[in-house]
Amino acid sequence: MKHLLFIPLLVASLLAAIPALAMEGVAVIDMRNAVLATQVAQDAFKALEEEADYAANIERATVLQTERQSLAETLQKDAETLSQEEIADMQRDIQEKGKDIEFIVGKIQAKQSETADKIFRDLNPSLQKILSELIAAKEVKMLLGRENVLFADTSLDLTDDVTSMLDVAAAEGKDNE
Structure with a gap:
């Protein structure tokens, strides 16, 4: 009878010990977030927001969305009193505004993606150096991307x-100029 209790306790203690052993030398990183949270990235996106074309696209998308929402509310509120032709015209306008919004949002997202890609290219040498230093300093044997990890302490x-460290490296780079 003692053996029946001993085996589950042994298995439970081994299972509890495995995560502790497995975590030593393992680290997790979200490289996208690490780079895009830097002051360099924040400054780049702030500059993007101040670009005339980008700001105009944001404004145009906002206006179109407001117009589209207003049309949808009017259509819903007045549907009983409108003719079929008026309803069809309003629905067509709503669809056209939706397509215009999608096109403009696509341009906005493309510009954001282009800016993020440039930030990654610019910071990549520093990022690689910093990762190498951290891996050595923390004795990391396995580095996992956060997007591939379901849970991590x-x-x-x-x-x-x-x-x-990227912010420090960028500040030092400015000081050396």
């Missing part, structure tokens, strides 16, 4: 460390 996450 926050103490394993290097994202904030990398962001801070």
Whole structure:
């Protein structure tokens, strides 16, 4: 009878020990977040928001969305009193505004993606150097992308460390200019 209790306890203690052993030398990082949270990235996106074309696209998308919402509300409220032709015209206008919004949002997203890609290219040498230093300093044997991990203890996450170190490296780079 003692053996029947001993085996489940042994298995439970081994299972409890495995995660502790497995976590040593393992780290997690969200490289996208690490880079896009830097001051360099924030400055780049702020500059993007101040570009005339980009700001005009944001404004145009906002106006179109407001017009579309207003048309939809009018159509819903007055549907009983409108003719079939008026309803069809309003529905067509709503669809056209929706297509225009999709097109403009696509342009906005493309510009954001282009800006993010440029930030990644610019910061990549510093990022690689910092990752190498952190891997050596923290004796990381396995580095996982956060997007591929279902759960990780926050103490394993290097994202904030990398962001801070990238900010320091960028500040030092400005000081040396």
